Amino acid sequence: xxxxSVNAGSSSLxxxxxxxxxxxxxxxxxxxxxxxxxxFYSIKMHGEKTKKTVSIKDHAEAIKYLxxxxxxxxxxxxxxxxxxxxxxxVHGGDKYNKSVIIxxxxxxxxxxxxxxxxxxxxxxxxxxxxxxxxxxNTPMVGVFDTAFHQTMEEKEYLYPVPMDxxxxxxxxxxxxxxxxxxxxxxxxxxxxGKENVNIISCxxxxxxxxxxxxxxxxxxxxxxxxxxxxxxxxxxxxxxxxSMIPYLMQKTDMSIAEIDNALNKQSGLLAISGKYxxxxxxxxxxxxxxxxxxxxxxxxxxxxxxxxARYYVKLDGKVDALVFTAGLGENARxxxxxxxxxxxxxxxxxxxxxxxxxxxxxxxxxxxISSEESENPIYVIPTNEELMIALDTMELIS
Numbered sequence: 001x002x003x004x005s006v007n008a009g010s011s012s013l014x015x016x017x018x019x020x021x022x023x024x025x026x027x028x029x030x031x032x033x034x035x036x037x038x039x040f041y042s043i044k045m046h047g048e049k050t051k052k053t054v055s056i057k058d059h060a061e062a063i064k065y066l067x068x069x070x071x072x073x074x075x076x077x078x079x080x081x082x083x084x085x086x087x088x089x090v091h092g093g094d095k096y097n098k099s100v101i102i103x104x105x106x107x108x109x110x111x112x113x114x115x116x117x118x119x120x121x122x123x124x125x126x127x128x129x130x131x132x133x134x135x136x137n138t139p140m141v142g143v144f145d146t147a148f149h150q151t152m153e154e155k156e157y158l159y160p161v162p163m164d165x166x167x168x169x170x171x172x173x174x175x176x177x178x179x180x181x182x183x184x185x186x187x188x189x190x191x192x193g194k195e196n197v198n199i200i201s202c203x204x205x206x207x208x209x210x211x212x213x214x215x216x217x218x219x220x221x222x223x224x225x226x227x228x229x230x231x232x233x234x235x236x237x238x239x240x241x242x243s244m245i246p247y248l249m250q251k252t253d254m255s256i257a258e259i260d261n262a263l264n265k266q267s268g269l270l271a272i273s274g275k276y277x278x279x280x281x282x283x284x285x286x287x288x289x290x291x292x293x294x295x296x297x298x299x300x301x302x303x304x305x306x307x308x309a310r311y312y313v314k315l316d317g318k319v320d321a322l323v324f325t326a327g328l329g330e331n332a333r334x335x336x337x338x339x340x341x342x343x344x345x346x347x348x349x350x351x352x353x354x355x356x357x358x359x360x361x362x363x364x365x366x367x368x369i370s371s372e373e374s375e376n377p378i379y380v381i382p383t384n385e386e387l388m389i390a391l392d393t394m395e396l397i398s
Contacts, residue, residue: 279332330382349370
């Protein structure tokens with residue numbers, strides 16, 4: 001069975017064609033700057049990547065190029081070979097607690113939820129509509145970033161604010177990165193051979209979130225009403241005291257929109273280091289003795305450690321796996337070591353030698369990095385949201 005996983009942004013389109021149940025990626029690609037003069041796309045097959053600069057006026061035209069690449073590279077002979085298309089949909093509110101077959105009602109509901117994700121949901125729907133037009137006989141599945149976290153109880157997802165805000169406007173914790181945390185949960189379940197696993201999943205990249213999984217279900221997560229909650233990130237502030245917002249509005253000429261932009265795009269590692277939002281650059285700065293980079297890294301480590309400790313208590317210390325995943329979690333070996341070294345009071349310890357063997361650019365990309373003395377196992381597991389989308393799609397259309 002061939003499943004196409006799709007992630008449509010306002011001016012981008014990412015895709016992977018995956019053969020199941022073999023879990024074999026046949027081809028992947030990324031269309032960028034759709035609708036702009038300098039649009040282009042890249043295709044990756046058999047480990048080789050090619051880039052093509054073309055005029056792409058809209059998502060429908062991007063899909064035409066995509067189809068031409070699939071057939072031209074002899075990945076498929078015709079569109080009939082694609083059994084389903086799985087779409088990443090960012091926000092399902094509290095309407096969807098699992099992936100669904102996309103029909104007109106789903107499109108209507110996701111569009112109505114756009115006020116909760118104004119940058120993402122409309123773009124996702126543009127992609128869905130374009131694929132439905134190009135492939136009208138192929139089933140479409142929506143896979144929501146928020147769905148995995150809909151198992152949280154009221155005490156976790158409600159904020160202690162006027163209940164009318166929740167009842168009338170949907171103000172509550174939703175959580176994000178759910179597809180990644182769901183994939184990590186699935187991998188640990190398979191690895192340990194049991195369904196009811198307790199996990200602390202650390203998805204750490206330019207954006208980051210932690211998820212507390214009990215008996216295979218999300219019971220808490222760091223991101224909240226928006227992705228700008230929880231730990232600090234590349235350019236996002238994470239948790240703050242809201243009172244600084246009216247204070248800054250009084251002291252400066254900044255508007256709500258300008259402050260929101262600063263908290264999302266000018267904060268986090270970028271704000272503290274003064275120049276770097278990518279942790280790889282932070283590492284370079286640290287090696288050069290740059291004090292701002294060292295401070296940014298120390299703050300980042302502490303934010304993650306504080307949430308690990310919180311979730312450790314939620315799980316009553318019964319943790320089947322502490323997992324590092326996503327770009328930073330999978331590759332930053334010294335960063336992982338710094339985090340784990342602060343977990344000694346939880347009786348978690350790292351095996352430095354094993355930890356140093358694991359990164360996506362090395363021969364070994366996953367494995368156990370905890371020492372024999374560690375009471376709770378610690379793993380590095382690469383995430384694969386595209387595969388998770390494909391698996392959910394296969395399950396629904398089957």
